[in-house]
Amino acid sequence: MPHDHTPGETPHQHGSEAGHDxxxxxxxxxxAHHHHGMPEGTDGERRLLIALAVTAGFMLVEAAGGWFANSLALLADAGHMLTDAAALGLAWLAARMARRPRDARRSYGYGRVQVLAAFANGIVLIAVVAAIVVEAAGRLADPAPVAGGLMMAVAAAGLVANLVAFRVLRGGDRGNLNLRGAALHVMGDLLGSIGALAAGAVILATGWTPIDPILSVLVSLLVLRSAWSILRESGHVLVEGxxxxxxxxxxxxxxxxxxxxxxxxxxxxxxxxxxxxxxxxxxxxxxxxxxxxxxxxxxxxxxxxxxxxxxxxxxxxxxxxxxxxxxxxx
Missing domain, CATH: 3.30.360.10 (Dihydrodipicolinate Reductase; domain 2)
Structure with missing residues (x-):
């Protein structure tokens, strides 16, 4: 007998008496019948891999620069880039898995893996923001000297690297939550580089070091807003909204x-x-x-x-x- 489908159920053809049901x-x-296993384009994968290489490579440079400059803004952004490298790797893996054909246990294939990766990325971003805010509070209570010149040099290089990665990801499919989630991570890094650049300029001009943790918090709040958006949207998909x-x-x-x-x-x-x-x-x-x-x-x-x-x-x-x-x- 025909039956109703619930949102998590795979729709198949069925029928009963001719002319009645x-x-x-x-x-x-x-x-395009993606759910029948036909491969999607690999453009998204290529873009994620390029962004991963740029992000992971510069993360090492920024971590070293932040350590020698004693800059929380740089260290926070380097930590952010570390999580971003892991998130981009997860997103790339999810994109590859999404092209796998359907099987007997997964009648829609692996397309939803990309949404799951976006959801995980949103959670990681919120955790990173919380860690940065806690560290910034400590720096405000006990200011530390910061090498403004080195901070600006590293931040400027980071800005260029993040612009390249962001441009690569934004050139992909705007409707792909996985790519959007990855782009938000890189956008957070880009904002972090801008904040570090501005903080270095203020420190060089005035010597006022609290600007470093203050700008770190402001950048984190912008990232938090974007993270919440991607988390809410991917969560809505995962609960069959x-x-x-x-x-x-x-x-x-x-x-x-x-x-x-x-x-x-x-x-x-x-x-x-x-x-x-x-x-x-x-x-x-x-x-x-x-x-x-x-x-x-x-x-x-x-x-x-x-x-x-x-x-x-x-x-x-x-x-x-x-x-x-x-x-x-x-």
Whole structure:
């Protein structure tokens, strides 16, 4: 007997008596069938690998410079770059895994791994921000001398390196949460370099060393805001939240209004495999005598054209819903 799909369930074709229950698994014309194992482009992987090399290489330079200059801003940014190198490595690994084909235990493949990596990156960023703030508080309570000239030289070199890495990542797919999460890490490093550069200039001009931890905190707060954004968005995907652009009530109303043979839509579930790949399953009750194949095709076409949904499973019904325990007749 046909059954309803829940958001974590894999939609497959199923049906029962001809002319009474019919389910169709539909893909819009723009659907690339990534979940069937066809490889995605490797552009994102290449960009992540370049950013990883730049970040890891300069992290060693900045750590040494921060140590000799006694600059918290440089040391904090070097520590940030260390976590970023690990995060970029994780993001690169996730991008590679996402191209692996589906198997018997993972019917959607490994695409969601990229979202999981973005979520982990957000958590790591928040932890780094907390550590920087604690260290900055200690420096404000007990100021230490800072070599402003060396600090500025290292910060300027770091700024160039981070600009290169950020440009590489931003040139990729803007809808890829994994790339966005990695770009946010690099943006934090870029802001850290700007803060260290400004702090070095102030120290050279005035000798006022508290500017070093103060700017470290300000940069950290900017990073925190971005980290929270990526954490919230990736978390929404992981808990099978509905896509922001899809309102289930509006979607149901649009189907009833746009497909003459459909008299009722229920059991609507919308979620995303990744932010750019929405998925919908629903039950559509048809009027007596309607052609279920044509009606289902019309619903799938409407979902693609009106809502940009290329992966939909539509359960066509006539008198009684297949799942009578949870979908009483309206």
């Amino acid at each position: 019919h389910a169709a698994h539909g893909h819009g014309p723009g659907h 509905s896509p922001d652009r899809i309102d289930e009530a509006a979607l149901s109303a649009a189907i009833v209004a746009g497909v003459p043979d459909v008299v009722d839509v229920h059991h609507v579930h919308a979620w995303t495999l990744t932010p750019d790949r929405p998925i919908v399953t629903l039950h559509a009750r048809l009027c007596e005598g309607a052609d279920s194949d044509q009606a289902v095709a019309a619903v799938i076409r409407l979902l693609h054209e009106r809502f940009g949904i290329d992966h939909a499973t539509v359960q066509a019904e006539f008198e009684v819903c297949a799942d009578v325990t949870t979908a009483p007749r309206h």
